[in-house]
Amino acid sequence: MSAKKYLPVLWLLLIVVAVQLATSYSGKEFYLTQLTMTSYYCLLVIGLCMVMGYAGQISLGHAGFFAIGGYTSAALTTNNFASYSELTVMQLLNRYGCIITTEDMFGDTIINFHPWLAFAAAILLTTIIAFAIGIPVLKLKGHYLAMATLGFGVIIYRIVLASEALGEADGISEVPAFVLIKGLSVNGNMDDRVINYYIAWGILTIGALLLINLINSRTGRALRAIHASEEAASAMGINTARSKLYIFVISAVFAAVAGAMLTHYNGGIGPSEAGVMKSVRYVALVAIGGMANFWGALTMAATLNFLSLRGMFGSYDDAVFGAILILIMLFAPNGLFKLSPIKAIRQIINRDRR
Amino acid sequence: MSLELFSQYLFAGISYGIIYAIVAIGFNIIYNTTGVINFAQGEFLMLGGMIAITCNQFMPLPAAIILAVLLTMLIGAAIEMIFIRWLDNPSVLRVIIITIGISILIREVALHIWGENVRALPYFYGNEITSVNILGANVSPQIFFVIGLCSIIVIILSLFFHYTSTGMEMRACASNRRAATLCGINAKNMVTLSFMLSAGIGALAGAVMSPITYTQYDIGTGLAIKGFTVAIFGGLGNSFAAVVAGLLLGIIEAFSISVVPLAYQDAISIAILLLILFIRPHGILGSKDTASLKEF
Numbered sequence: 001m002s003a004k005k006y007l008p009v010l011w012l013l014l015i016v017v018a019v020q021l022a023t024s025y026s027g028k029e030f031y032l033t034q035l036t037m038t039s040y041y042c043l044l045v046i047g048l049c050m051v052m053g054y055a056g057q058i059s060l061g062h063a064g065f066f067a068i069g070g071y072t073s074a075a076l077t078t079n080n081f082a083s084y085s086e087l088t089v090m091q092l093l094n095r096y097g098c099i100i101t102t103e104d105m106f107g108d109t110i111i112n113f114h115p116w117l118a119f120a121a122a123i124l125l126t127t128i129i130a131f132a133i134g135i136p137v138l139k140l141k142g143h144y145l146a147m148a149t150l151g152f153g154v155i156i157y158r159i160v161l162a163s164e165a166l167g168e169a170d171g172i173s174e175v176p177a178f179v180l181i182k183g184l185s186v187n188g189n190m191d192d193r194v195i196n197y198y199i200a201w202g203i204l205t206i207g208a209l210l211l212i213n214l215i216n217s218r219t220g221r222a223l224r225a226i227h228a229s230e231e232a233a234s235a236m237g238i239n240t241a242r243s244k245l246y247i248f249v250i251s252a253v254f255a256a257v258a259g260a261m262l263t264h265y266n267g268g269i270g271p272s273e274a275g276v277m278k279s280v281r282y283v284a285l286v287a288i289g290g291m292a293n294f295w296g297a298l299t300m301a302a303t304l305n306f307l308s309l310r311g312m313f314g315s316y317d318d319a320v321f322g323a324i325l326i327l328i329m330l331f332a333p334n335g336l337f338k339l340s341p342i343k344a345i346r347q348i349i350n351r352d353r354r
Numbered sequence: 355m356s357l358e359l360f361s362q363y364l365f366a367g368i369s370y371g372i373i374y375a376i377v378a379i380g381f382n383i384i385y386n387t388t389g390v391i392n393f394a395q396g397e398f399l400m401l402g403g404m405i406a407i408t409c410n411q412f413m414p415l416p417a418a419i420i421l422a423v424l425l426t427m428l429i430g431a432a433i434e435m436i437f438i439r440w441l442d443n444p445s446v447l448r449v450i451i452i453t454i455g456i457s458i459l460i461r462e463v464a465l466h467i468w469g470e471n472v473r474a475l476p477y478f479y480g481n482e483i484t485s486v487n488i489l490g491a492n493v494s495p496q497i498f499f500v501i502g503l504c505s506i507i508v509i510i511l512s513l514f515f516h517y518t519s520t521g522m523e524m525r526a527c528a529s530n531r532r533a534a535t536l537c538g539i540n541a542k543n544m545v546t547l548s549f550m551l552s553a554g555i556g557a558l559a560g561a562v563m564s565p566i567t568y569t570q571y572d573i574g575t576g577l578a579i580k581g582f583t584v585a586i587f588g589g590l591g592n593s594f595a596a597v598v599a600g601l602l603l604g605i606i607e608a609f610s611i612s613v614v615p616l617a618y619q620d621a622i623s624i625a626i627l628l629l630i631l632f633i634r635p636h637g638i639l640g641s642k643d644t645a646s647l648k649e650f
Contacts, residue, residue, distance in 0.1 A: 162617030322458030
């Protein structure tokens, strides 16, 4: 393979740097906050794009994975585990520096887990759940798959909403900063805005590189064969179930990483992140970009998420996404970038003649 | 558990189960003629309830409900004509996403018309505290309206599908669309009709359940998921089975309150959905042999 497939990554990096410089010089650095959040949502969308576009499976439960990632990170780094400090496991973890002990204003000890440990736990948990859900769910097709993943999303939403440890309807707030290495942390401080912007888009770029490699690998070709015709792919000797499961778990992990990072960046997470509307929105973004169009999905996800986070759609936020979803599916089922008005008109004329 | 408590849970389960069954029947009608699940089915119930509540301010209750049903049927037909009719052999994924989009749009429009307020129709007979004592349980008379309505819908539907020419034409489209078209049946009109029919049934159910369960702009999604659970539970496309499955789910849900906290109630019924999908996607009453011909 030539290096040509990596060219768009270079473009992505150039645009990221250009946007940062433009906002800094024009004194509009506050845009960087939404742009950082946008990049985490984009990370989820490119993962989902693999499932929908390349493997041809719909998932209406990705907000659930996002929430598992975010909530696990938040709960482990924010809740007080002082009452468990006697356990051997806790003492072992403490010896390896995985536990942070602080004192509150009354002198009581507060024991939290280190964000890296929480992050690892979040990824591990997501992987296990994605496997457990993916094995039976991906045997289903069409409506059944859509409803099963939707059902999974609703269960996560209900659990989040009903669990005391997860803050019920209030969610978890005051989540501490995620110190990646000394001097580099994911947090929402004004002073760290620029560096956080680069961290976020850096993570997205790494994610994009991984997925591009995957698309052009043996697994990627297998996935596209599945999308075209599952029976044919199966007849060619592709293990369709394993390939689909593989990509489903990867995309779930992408969602969990996005959830964990955004939670540390925002300093909190609420049940609305697990809502059905969020999952639908991610599906809409993939559909708009063109199901099997990686860069299209990324571009549209970045643009629309940014506009939505800036509050451009006002109280019509959900309605705008619903309308876009319908319009795209009616007139450009292959995405906005594959839209060819002349061809569409010709089709309509031909249909009447038939 | 005392007898009073038992029958109280039982009747609560029955009344919710019947409502789920009606949603499932709505799914089945459209599925039977098009092979597609309409994710906006729950929104028809919400619309029926909301329109009836608004109309009830200007006219007596029966007239308001009839008007609500007619208006919702028109909306159902309009949705089918605008969004689905002219698509050339669309893929299932495409239609799913379109109906999801439609449900979002209906919900948002309802939010902007009626706001976030919880509303309800007045009770058809008596008021909130009127109750009938059966086996020690206090049951609202409204439940009998719900049960009666459901029985009437199921009976009329099965008569319609088996004895009227339009009903038989609709079934013909379901079993083989091309063959039906060759026999001179206008398949597209049958699809529009099925949308009208399921919108009307949904609206009627939405109006009758409104006094007990209340109506809010966002009740549709929850109802749709429960209704789909029931439709799958009984086996897609089978209305009698939907009633049995609906009652079962409603009763399981009602009794689950005595074991797990109320907040997890929805999670329980959806877990049941997932279990059925994994173990018996053709439903408890469906046959495995016919199921192997369908796509899951």
